[in-house]
Amino acid sequence: MLLFLCKRFVGLIALLIVLSTLVFFFTRSLPGDAAALYIGGNAKPEQIERARIELGLDKPLVVQYKRYMGRLIHADMGISLRTHRPVFKDLMEKIPMSFELVLWALFIAAFFGVSFGVIAAYFQGSMIDETIKWFTSAAVSIPIFFLALLLQLFFFNYLGWFPLQGRIDSFLEFSNPIQNITGFSMVDTLIAGNFKAFFNVSWHMVLPVTALFVGPMGIIARLTRSSLLDVMDQDYILAARASGISEGVLFFYYGLRNALSPVLTVIGLSVALILLATFYVEMIFNWPGIGYYSLAAIMSLDYTALMGVTLMIGTVYVIANTIMDILRRIVDPRIK
Amino acid sequence: MNNITLNKNLKPASEVEPVLKVRDLNVAFNIPRGQAKILEGVNFDLFPKEILALVGETGSGKSVTARSLLNLIPGRSGETKGQVLFAENDLLLMSDKELQRIRGNRISMVFQNPQSSINPVFTLGEQIFRLIRLYLSAAVEDLKQKTHCSQKQAIETIAKEKLNEVGLTDIKRTLKLYANEISGGMAQRYRIAMALISSPEILIADEATSALDVTVQAHILKLMKDLCKNKQTAILFITHDLGIAAQICDRVAVMYAGRIVEIAETKKIFANPLHPYTKGLLKAVPKLGKNEPLSFVPGIIPDLVNPPVGCRFHRRCDHIMNICRKQKPESLKFEDNHNVSCFLYKQNHKENRHE
Numbered sequence: 001m002l003l004f005l006c007k008r009f010v011g012l013i014a015l016l017i018v019l020s021t022l023v024f025f026f027t028r029s030l031p032g033d034a035a036a037l038y039i040g041g042n043a044k045p046e047q048i049e050r051a052r053i054e055l056g057l058d059k060p061l062v063v064q065y066k067r068y069m070g071r072l073i074h075a076d077m078g079i080s081l082r083t084h085r086p087v088f089k090d091l092m093e094k095i096p097m098s099f100e101l102v103l104w105a106l107f108i109a110a111f112f113g114v115s116f117g118v119i120a121a122y123f124q125g126s127m128i129d130e131t132i133k134w135f136t137s138a139a140v141s142i143p144i145f146f147l148a149l150l151l152q153l154f155f156f157n158y159l160g161w162f163p164l165q166g167r168i169d170s171f172l173e174f175s176n177p178i179q180n181i182t183g184f185s186m187v188d189t190l191i192a193g194n195f196k197a198f199f200n201v202s203w204h205m206v207l208p209v210t211a212l213f214v215g216p217m218g219i220i221a222r223l224t225r226s227s228l229l230d231v232m233d234q235d236y237i238l239a240a241r242a243s244g245i246s247e248g249v250l251f252f253y254y255g256l257r258n259a260l261s262p263v264l265t266v267i268g269l270s271v272a273l274i275l276l277a278t279f280y281v282e283m284i285f286n287w288p289g290i291g292y293y294s295l296a297a298i299m300s301l302d303y304t305a306l307m308g309v310t311l312m313i314g315t316v317y318v319i320a321n322t323i324m325d326i327l328r329r330i331v332d333p334r335i336k
Numbered sequence: 337m338n339n340i341t342l343n344k345n346l347k348p349a350s351e352v353e354p355v356l357k358v359r360d361l362n363v364a365f366n367i368p369r370g371q372a373k374i375l376e377g378v379n380f381d382l383f384p385k386e387i388l389a390l391v392g393e394t395g396s397g398k399s400v401t402a403r404s405l406l407n408l409i410p411g412r413s414g415e416t417k418g419q420v421l422f423a424e425n426d427l428l429l430m431s432d433k434e435l436q437r438i439r440g441n442r443i444s445m446v447f448q449n450p451q452s453s454i455n456p457v458f459t460l461g462e463q464i465f466r467l468i469r470l471y472l473s474a475a476v477e478d479l480k481q482k483t484h485c486s487q488k489q490a491i492e493t494i495a496k497e498k499l500n501e502v503g504l505t506d507i508k509r510t511l512k513l514y515a516n517e518i519s520g521g522m523a524q525r526y527r528i529a530m531a532l533i534s535s536p537e538i539l540i541a542d543e544a545t546s547a548l549d550v551t552v553q554a555h556i557l558k559l560m561k562d563l564c565k566n567k568q569t570a571i572l573f574i575t576h577d578l579g580i581a582a583q584i585c586d587r588v589a590v591m592y593a594g595r596i597v598e599i600a601e602t603k604k605i606f607a608n609p610l611h612p613y614t615k616g617l618l619k620a621v622p623k624l625g626k627n628e629p630l631s632f633v634p635g636i637i638p639d640l641v642n643p644p645v646g647c648r649f650h651r652r653c654d655h656i657m658n659i660c661r662k663q664k665p666e667s668l669k670f671e672d673n674h675n676v677s678c679f680l681y682k683q684n685h686k687e688n689r690h691e
Binding site: 245 | 403406408412432436437438439440441444445447449452453454455456457458459463466467470471514515516527530531
């Protein structure tokens with residue numbers, strides 16, 4: 001296990017090096033003058049020149065690359081062209097906000113996806129199965145941004161049950177402000193005993209989390225169903241049934257554990273899916289997380305911030321898949 | 337191992353009550369082309385302590401017979417009709433709950449591919465412990481009282497004992513292994529131990545030795561035979577290998593295209609095969625040392641969606657008569673313990689031959 005983790009860690013480092021190199025050269029080949037963007041509009045040419053020297057943009061590309069990689073080791077990703085703050089600091093502030101959405105969406109997608117898949121497989125061919133099949137196909141095929149807009153239309157506009165956007169109601173932001181402890185607003189408000197803000201924040205999270213979890217949940221449910229049905233046709237299930245094991249134990253204990261391995265892989269992959277979806281979900285719901293930050297960075301050609309975000313997503317992705325691989329090893333001892 | 341051994345105490349049907357009676361068993365599978373009539377009117381008795389072989393070529397319905405005895409054919413894929421009488425009850429009419437009390441407890445089954453019939457994600461120990469808790473709770477309690485050990489230790493002791501019986505060694509280590517870490521022979525020994533945990537009245541061995549190499553096969557056969565003798569278990573031994581049937585079985589039933597065409601004591605069927613299909617099968621067994629071309633039964637098993645009318649063998653038969661195309665042959669008693677379903681042996685049809 002330790003060896004496996006070491007291998008994964010080395011793999012992660014290698015991936016980050018390749019990724020940062022690619023991102024570095026790709027963003028530099030984009031049109032637009034970074035120094036001009038940094039200094040802002042209506043700047044005089046000599047001011048732009050000064051900014052260029054300040055940012056080191058006057059040096060050859062290879063020198064810039066060396067300097068960038070050298071700084072990266074110290075978690076220094078440079079200065080954001082848009083916010084004029086260190087990118088790393090920006091990311092550390094934004095990541096928890098997004099992860100709050102991502103983790104909830106992932107957890108709900110995994111829990112309900114597996115549950116619906118198991119129920120559909122158990123009642124194979126029945127009305128329940130058909131309903132779940134229809135529902136999950138719809139969930140998989142609806143574009144996330146469209147779903148997000150529909151949610152706003154129904155639950156804010158028509159029903160008024162949930163807020164349109166934002167993280168917390170503005171009046172609460174002043175009366176019961178969120179203290180920044182972990183960066184996760186729900187955790188922070190709970191620790192601080194700030195229940196009013198806690199419920200308000202949770203209430204604000206419902207719609208964006210829903211927009212994020214529906215698609216992955218559909219994929220996980222469909223895969224769980226087919227994987228489980230496949231397992232239930234195997235010889236060892238027949239043999240166990242012939243030895244008098246009850247159907248319940250067969251299905252939920254013997255069968256499910258066998259079926260779970262591919263499902264865990266897909267749950268790992270949905271991390272990437274959800275992370276990508278946060279880009280527009282955060283935009284639509286005006287959620288101040290990493291997605292919103294990246295989109296703004298893209299709009300203003302803020303390449304230092306983009307490089308930071310890319311590296312961060314790569315890291316998260318590798319970590320998520322490592323966790324899933326560890327779980328798969330626990331579930332299925334054949335994976336070695 | 338090579339001599340034909342017969343259970344001398346075996347009494348004919350009239351004197352001993354069979355432990356399992358199969359009456360007019362019909363199984364049809366729904367496939368896209370229509371309904372495949374896999375089994376049609378299968379009848380046989382299994383007597384206590386005997387070993388009955390069910391032989392036939394691939395697709396003759398041996399395994400389906402075995403599975404339908406425990407009602408293991410899922411309702412959505414097929415239809416099972418007829419009666420399987422066990423201890424005065426029809427197994428085909430039982431609910432899942434009632435069947436669970438029979439399956440693995442009073443009628444056990446061993447399958448063809450031992451490794452794939454062991455759950456790959458649980459250790460061998462976890463799987464046998466579950467069955468011991470299920471069937472031997474009394475013995476576990478007993479052992480706990482006697483030796484003052486924990487529940488877990490008691491179960492492990494019994495598991496060791498059961499696995500020792502089937503000739504597995506180094507059991508402490510074996511219990512921690514997974515299905516992919518043991519050989520086919522070990523796996524089948526383990527499956528047999530699992531099947532015999534509750535000392536069942538019947539063991540159904542569905543091609544239990546076909547996937548094993550010959551030396552392992554011989555060990556497993558001897559093991560099954562000895563264990564069942566000790567535990568007074570009757571065996572329904574399904575095989576395509578006539579040599580095995582000759583070695584260990586008391587009686588042989590020959591199946592063809594979903595029907596039993598001939599059933600007799602092993603000695604009689606090998607000395608005096610009656611049905612043209614049985615004759616062909618016996619001729620097709622290769623003989624060592626004789627340099628003659630391999631004999632076979634010409635033709636293939638008929639399409640079971642549209643099976644031949646009358647005798648299902650008539651298209652491949654050398655002795656075809658008019659009646660074979662029209663009427664289903666009934667089982668005729670040729671002599672004691674020897675029945676055959678063929679019009680050749682029905683006196684009044686003799687003159688019909690080769691018309």
